[in-house]
Amino acid sequence: MSTRILIADDEPLYNRLLQINLLTEGYEVITAVNGEEALEMITTHSPDLVILDIMMPKLDGITACERIRQFSNIPVIMLTARGEEHDRVQGLNVGADDYIVKPFSATELLARVRAVLRRTQTSRDPLQSRFFTHSNLRIDFARAEVWKDDKPVFLSATEYRLLIQFAHHVGQVLTAEQLLVAIWGPQYREDKEILWVSIARLRQKLEDNPHSPVHIVTRAGLGYLMPPNEKEFVKGEPT
Amino acid sequence: MTEPSSVSVLPSVELDNLYAISQVITRVSHWKPALDQIIPLLRAILIFDNLVLYLPNSEEKGLEVAYARVVGRGRSAGPELAWGETVANQVFQSGQIYLQQPQPEKTVEERLNFPYLLGIPLTLHDRIMGVMVFIRFGGPAYSSDNTRVAAFAAEQVAELVQHQQIRQQIESIEAERQQARLQEDFISTISHELLTPLGFIKGYTTTLLRPDTSWDESNRREFLTIIDEETDRLQELIDNMLDSARLQSGTMPMQFQPVRLDALLKDVIMRARVHHKTLQIITNLDNPISPVQGDPQRLAQVFENLLSNAIKYAPGSTVVISIRKEENRAHIIFQDNGPGIPAQYLPHIFERFFRNPEQAPNVRGTGLGLYICRQIVEAHHGEISVESFVGEGTSFHIYLPYEQPKKGSHLVKKSHSTKS
Numbered sequence: 001m002s003t004r005i006l007i008a009d010d011e012p013l014y015n016r017l018l019q020i021n022l023l024t025e026g027y028e029v030i031t032a033v034n035g036e037e038a039l040e041m042i043t044t045h046s047p048d049l050v051i052l053d054i055m056m057p058k059l060d061g062i063t064a065c066e067r068i069r070q071f072s073n074i075p076v077i078m079l080t081a082r083g084e085e086h087d088r089v090q091g092l093n094v095g096a097d098d099y100i101v102k103p104f105s106a107t108e109l110l111a112r113v114r115a116v117l118r119r120t121q122t123s124r125d126p127l128q129s130r131f132f133t134h135s136n137l138r139i140d141f142a143r144a145e146v147w148k149d150d151k152p153v154f155l156s157a158t159e160y161r162l163l164i165q166f167a168h169h170v171g172q173v174l175t176a177e178q179l180l181v182a183i184w185g186p187q188y189r190e191d192k193e194i195l196w197v198s199i200a201r202l203r204q205k206l207e208d209n210p211h212s213p214v215h216i217v218t219r220a221g222l223g224y225l226m227p228p229n230e231k232e233f234v235k236g237e238p239t
Numbered sequence: 240m241t242e243p244s245s246v247s248v249l250p251s252v253e254l255d256n257l258y259a260i261s262q263v264i265t266r267v268s269h270w271k272p273a274l275d276q277i278i279p280l281l282r283a284i285l286i287f288d289n290l291v292l293y294l295p296n297s298e299e300k301g302l303e304v305a306y307a308r309v310v311g312r313g314r315s316a317g318p319e320l321a322w323g324e325t326v327a328n329q330v331f332q333s334g335q336i337y338l339q340q341p342q343p344e345k346t347v348e349e350r351l352n353f354p355y356l357l358g359i360p361l362t363l364h365d366r367i368m369g370v371m372v373f374i375r376f377g378g379p380a381y382s383s384d385n386t387r388v389a390a391f392a393a394e395q396v397a398e399l400v401q402h403q404q405i406r407q408q409i410e411s412i413e414a415e416r417q418q419a420r421l422q423e424d425f426i427s428t429i430s431h432e433l434l435t436p437l438g439f440i441k442g443y444t445t446t447l448l449r450p451d452t453s454w455d456e457s458n459r460r461e462f463l464t465i466i467d468e469e470t471d472r473l474q475e476l477i478d479n480m481l482d483s484a485r486l487q488s489g490t491m492p493m494q495f496q497p498v499r500l501d502a503l504l505k506d507v508i509m510r511a512r513v514h515h516k517t518l519q520i521i522t523n524l525d526n527p528i529s530p531v532q533g534d535p536q537r538l539a540q541v542f543e544n545l546l547s548n549a550i551k552y553a554p555g556s557t558v559v560i561s562i563r564k565e566e567n568r569a570h571i572i573f574q575d576n577g578p579g580i581p582a583q584y585l586p587h588i589f590e591r592f593f594r595n596p597e598q599a600p601n602v603r604g605t606g607l608g609l610y611i612c613r614q615i616v617e618a619h620h621g622e623i624s625v626e627s628f629v630g631e632g633t634s635f636h637i638y639l640p641y642e643q644p645k646k647g648s649h650l651v652k653k654s655h656s657t658k659s
Contacts, residue, residue: 011435013465014439017439017446020446024449024451024452081430081431102434103439105445
């Protein structure tokens with residue numbers, strides 16, 4: 001099976017440029033014109049590598065990369081403009097594997113693609129699911145959406161990130177400190193109260209009975225966990 | 240200066256008034272009207288005749304009177320009264336409350352010359368922001384309760400003064416940031432516009448040059464066509480930037496001669512059709528039309544710009560171009576039935592680097608085209624204006640006089656950049 005590469009750039013001439021060069025190397029190439037389309041295509045076409053332009057309509061490359069990392073370890077190369085160091089740093093921070101600065105030469109592009117594929121091929125887990133379910137709860141990582149009993153639940157950015165922490169560590173007890181550092185940052189290490197308030201709010205939104213939670217459970221003296229017993233991963237499309 | 244010797248319970252009138260003062264502080268955002276409201280409340284619980292507020296002057300080199308009210312004895316005395324300036328400076332230096340209790344007074348005149356003075360620093364977070372001086376002509380002496388009430392009032396006023404200062408600072412920082420943002424927008428527009436064609440030229444050239452691959456004829460043609468077109472685009476951008484800089488600095492040479500607008504327009508339309516084969520243009524020309532005195536190359540540039548704007552921003556729309564004969568001038572109209580321009584952007588569209596923010600991300604452009612049009616039209620002593628309705632379309636009107644004024648240089652006058 002040949003290596004499949006997804007290109008996402010809103011400039012058709014860049015898509016074409018990348019495509020013709022990658023095709024000569026025997027890669028299979030698919031293209032998207034914005035971040036939303038790229039995320040959809042990752043889940044439907046399972047590419048082996050994604051090349052994301054940063055400046056794209058609908059969903060920019062940085063946000064798209066951040067969302068990809070919620071459910072997938074697929075290698076990502078960012079395309080950035082010269083002089084935008086800030087973008088490059090941000091891209092690497094949200095989990096990109098490398099970046100290519102425009103204008104670039106065809107040989108540089110191919111060399112970087114080869115290098116990233118070589119680096120990542122052996123050490124990566126296979127693609128995880130875009131969807132996560134926990135009894136009546138469903139998360140769509142690609143769209144950053146949460147559903148309860150097939151009804152959308154509107155979470156704040158902080159609430160969503162908190163929920164993702166639990167979803168990524170099902171069955172593990174997470175301490176208050178771990179959660180505070182992961183979501184609010186190290187300076188909030190001691191700030192237990194904001195975590196309590198956020199968990200209470202999350203339970204209000206997600207639990208049938210917030211006083212007897214099933215999704216986010218308190219382990220007295222230890223921390224919180226999403227219990228494993230009802231966990232099930234659903235591959236592909238939601239039911 | 241006296242220390243409060245013991246804690247005393249304030250009578251309820253005083254509590255009520257102190258509460259009312261703190262309410263004024265939270266409701267009124269400027270310290271001057273706030274002080275006007277506080278003074279009667281304060282005076283009911285603390286007797287004083289004059290109140291003066293001193294704040295550092297803008298160079299921070301000394302105190303300046305910022306507010307003064309005569310509310311009791313001495314209303315008629317005016318500048319001859321004591322205003323506590325020495326006390327204020329002393330308090331500002333030391334940061335300590337200052338209390339001046341004169342010898343028991345004798346005559347009315349002596350009372351006015353040797354008043355009771357209470358100087359209170361306005362202190363916030365260890366920073367002295369100013370001094371408030373209470374002046375009383377005649378006894379009784381200020382008690383320690385009086386001092387505490389005055390200190391409370393001073394703290395409240397200090398909060399307000401600081402609040403107002405911070406707000407002024409925020410406003411000036413905002414203005415600076417706005418300026419910086421405009422500058423940044425310009426730089427990022429220009430660099431994006433320059434780098435995009437450059438990126439394609441670099442990318443497709445190096446694709447052709449790849450040592451490990453040979454391309455067939457149709458690929459080679461495709462890549463070379465892209466390189467050719469992107470080179471033109473880069474050339475156009477650089478020309479626009481140079482033109483706009485020359486027009487801005489008034490160094491654009493103009494070759495005036497009689498120009499037949501209908502013939503000029505036909506040339507422009509013909510050239511546009513080479514690249515846009517499906518372009519629908521209707522012309523509507525008064526006949527015969529007198530020639531205008533103008534620079535044919537520059538006027539063609541104006542027409543090309545307006546036509547290419549219609550193609551870019553009103554895709555698929557028919558463009559109606561009319562030339563109408565008026566008494567001393569020709570009236571040219573470019574009309575499309577595209578999406579139109581929202582009213583709030585219309586006053587700005589002839590400004591240098593301005594772009595409709597709703598279109599800017601989707602359509603290539605530098606924000607120079609209409610600016611150049613306006614400069615060229617004005618160099619012909621003409622006028623250009625726009626009319627647009629969202630959902631209906633946009634019309635550009637150009638008025639060009641048949642004759643140019645006899646005198647004057649053939650260089651563009653420096654533009655009045657504030658005109659919009």
